Amino acid sequence: MKKYGLLILLLIIVVRLNAQSWEVPDDKKAKVSPVQFSSETAKKGEVIFLRNCQSCHGNPTKGNFANLIPSPGDPATDKFQKQTDGALFYKITTGRSPMPQFKDVLTEEERWQVISYFRSFNKNYVQPPVASASKVAAKQAALTVVWEAASRKLKVTASDTLKRSLKGVGVLLFVKRYFGNMQIGEEMTTNDSGIVRFDFPKDIPGDKTGNLDLIIRINSEKGDDVQKTVRLPLGVIVDKPPLTLPRAMWNVVWKSPVWLLLAYFLVVIGVWSFLIYIIYQLVKMKRRAGNV
Amino acid sequence: MEPINLSEKITTDILRPVGITKSFKIWMTALLVAFGICIYAYTLQLRNGLGVTGLRDYISWGMYIANFVFFVASSLIGMLISAVLGLSGAKWITPIARIAEIIALAFASVAGLVIISDMGRPERLPNVFIYGRIQSPILWDVTVVTTYVVISALLLYLPLIPDLAICSRRMDTPPWLRKIYRLMSLGWSGTPEQTAMIQKCTRILLILIVPVALAIHTVTSWLFAATPRAGWNSSVFGPYFVSGAFVAGAAAVIIAMYFFRRNYKLHDYITDSHFDKMGKLLVLVSLVYLYFNINEFLVPGYKLEKAEAKYLHEIFAGRYAVLFWSAQLLGVIIPIILLLIKSVRKPLPMMIIAAFVLAASWIKRLLIVVPTQEHPFLPIQYVPQNFKFYTPTLTETLITLASIILVLIIVTILSKFFPVIPIEETINELKHGDK
Structure with missing residues (x-):
């Protein structure tokens, strides 16, 4: 019994520690x-x-x-x-x-x-020496993107301003989605010719014409990232009529169902016409009494 | 007694409490001071936002909305007494019809303000109309509450016109007040044409108020029932609310009848027989309400579907069990049993029973609004402990109290400046009775 107790205690400590430490x-x-x-x-x-x-x-x-x-x-x-x-x-x-x-x-x-x-909230903070200059000053980098349809690969060539290829540079590929960017594959490193090839999946939903916004990024060690956005028709064509097209309960007010508009306004106009009639009668009564 | 003397007696009796008396001044001062304190609480909420209340992300409807539902409910009695009983030819309602209308108007007009008190940013109210969606029950509710307030006001005002003419002729009234009465009586002189017009218009209103009153509380119930949540997802919510409304309203009228009769010395007009009949009416509406309660709780309680089960457990045996069972027993079942006994249907015992019924009605609205929100379909997580349960704060309670005091103020003013019993109608009925 005692043994179990100890075990449970240990377990609790481990769990608590796990919960706290990162x-x-x-x-x-x-x-x-x-x-x-x-x-x-x-x-x-x-x-x-x-x-x-x-x-x-x-x-x-x-x-x-x-x-x-x-x-x-x-x-x-x-x-x-x-x-x-x-x-x-x-x-x-x-x-x-x-x-x-x-x-x-x-x-x-x-x-x-x-x-x-x-x-900036820590007066005593002294920044350690900045990371040594990286292999590439990314700001000077240029990216060219070519779609190789036969092999379904996206070829990215990284070069500097003098069109010399940049080798050994980490390149990331993302597809822009509604709520953030979705990474495709892993970070890849350019070869001697400054080229990386990403396998591109077949099944990413695109827009009406199948277009996708691709983001190609070089993460520079210096922090001056280079990023390029290209639009290519690599996605699945998604051409559904927008959900907001038909009249519906959940649509905007001017696209509410006809029966609802009719019901609401007929009832409101119906009831209020009686009320206005009564108020009119009262006004008439007052006027007549005033004339007498 | 000569008919003329009789009508004079009636006029004097009914008009005796009308006007500014000393007791009125004391009572109003007390009400206004209390109201002022509560308004201070509201300024705190205006300055600091809804954080001063117990409302949080998950339980965002609390005492305010429960109070709103209660107010709308209580206001329905005007329709039951004036229209349903009046149109069916029940003559005994004449002396209490106006009391019921005063209560209806007071509760209905403050109900809208209660909703505004639930808004952290009340200056954004116009957005409800600018961006309102016709598909939303909230817009329907705004529409129907406004319409009901107008109909109630007209239904109070039209039968009052002949009485206002009588008031304006009274010599012992201050001149400025007589002027107001004369202005409001719209030159009433009792010509057949005028009588016919008032009768016709009143009749239109009496018919119109039935569907509108049913709509006002049915739509209020849809604010809940139109959302698929455990405890609200119910198809009997409309009639359940309407039947509960008659219970609350009848209780409010009984309490008002008791105090008007006692303070205004109207024993000859609001008689024991009126209390007896109101007692029977309360039993009737309570039985209907009980029937809907059984439907509302027995059916889901029998199935105990997963999400419903958690919520029902909290109500039947958990956190809310004491409130729930005391509301059901003290507010519905025991009053029904007691009021079946003839000797209990006397003014004082009925007033006490009605007070219990009214308090239970208020608590019941809280039980409809709050526990459901504490049990959403997705678990409540990653929030502070006080987000998980609703506990109203003092500020919130004071603001709620402000609305109740405001109802009392409106009832007091209406009953102090206008005769609570229709003079003209009472005289006419007596004359017809003599024939």
Whole structure:
């Protein structure tokens, strides 16, 4: 009996610990920002924070975060400030229930700007040396996209301004959806000719003509991401009449069902015509009495 | 007694309490002070938003909406007494018809304000009309409540016109008040033409008010029944609400009858026989209401479908069991049994029973509105503990109280400046009785 008790106690402790701790791999913890934090980056981060994070985390220093389990916490407190930039970056990127992942919502540059905003509340914070210059200064990169219909592959060529191919660069592919971007495949690295080829699925619903908006992105270590959007007819043609076309109960008011409009207005006009008649009679009575 | 003397006596008796008396001043001051305190609570809500109430994301309808439903319910009695009983030729309602109309008008006109108190941003009210959807029961409710207020006001006013002419001729009334009476009497002199017109128009209103009154509370029930939620998803909600409304309204009228009779010394007009008949009426409407209660709770209680089961358990044996069973027993079953006894159908015991019935009606509305929202189909999660259950705050209670006080103020003013018993009609009926 005692043994079981101990076991249960242990189990509870393990569960509680699991609920509280959020493990970050050591290499991710050590990651440093490629961007030099400044008041400017902090300001940009604030805009992003207010749009994406405030609803749960509240306003930093105010402690008005939502009362959720696990607690979101206030970014200005030690709970956040004692973590490395890398750890914060990892957590923003991957998320955990109920915190969403921001991998596909915010670019790497934007995520670093949010961290820069957090650090602006910490007087003692000293930014570690900015990550060493990456293999590519992404701002100078140009992307060309070619659809290879025979093999159903999307060929992306990365080159610099002098049209020299960029090799060993990480490229990501997304399809724009209603509520965010859907990543296609994994991040791929360009070959010696600066080329990557993405397998493209057949079954992604497109618009009336099958068009999809593709986003090709190079995540630069320096934070100056390069992104290109192209519209290609790679999706399944979806040409359904819009749901808002016919008259229906759930449609806008001028597309409400005819029977409803008739019923409502006939009843209202019917009842009120009697009321107006009665008021008219009263007015008439008053007038006649006045004449006498 | 000579008929002329008799009509003079009636006029004097009925008009005796009309006018500004000392007791009226004291009572009104007390009401206004209480109202002022409650209005202060409302300024807190205006400044800080609905956060000062117990309303949160999941339970967003609480005491205010329950109170609204209660007010709409209580106002239905005007239709039952004036129209249903009046058109069927029941003569005994003459002295209480106006009381019923006053109650109907007071409750119906404040009901709209109660809805505004449930809005965190009342200045956005015009948006309901600008962006209102004709498909929504909310728009129908706004329409039908407005129409009912107008019909009730007219139905109170039309039979009052001859009495207003009598009032304007009274010498002991202050001149400014006499002027108002004269203005409002629209030059009434009792010509056959005028009499015919008033009778015709009153008759139109009496017929019109029946469907409109049924609509007002049926549509109010649809605000709930049109949503597929456990506890609201019911096809008997319309008649269930209407039958409950008659119970609440009849109780309100009995209480009003008791105090008007006592304070205004109208024992000769509101007699024990009126109480006896109102008692029987209350039994009748309570039995209909009981029948709908059985339908409303037995059928889902027999099936115990998953979502309904959780909600019903809370009501029958859980958090709300005490409230629910005391409302059903003290507000419906015991009153029915007691009022079947002839000796109980006397003014004082009936007033006490009616007070229980009215309080239970109010609680019952709260039980219709709140528990359902605490049991949505998707679980309530990731929210603070106080989001899961509804507990009204003091501020919210005071604001609700404000609406009840406002009803009392309106009833007081209407009954103080206008005769609560129709003078002309009472005299006419006595004359006809003599023949």
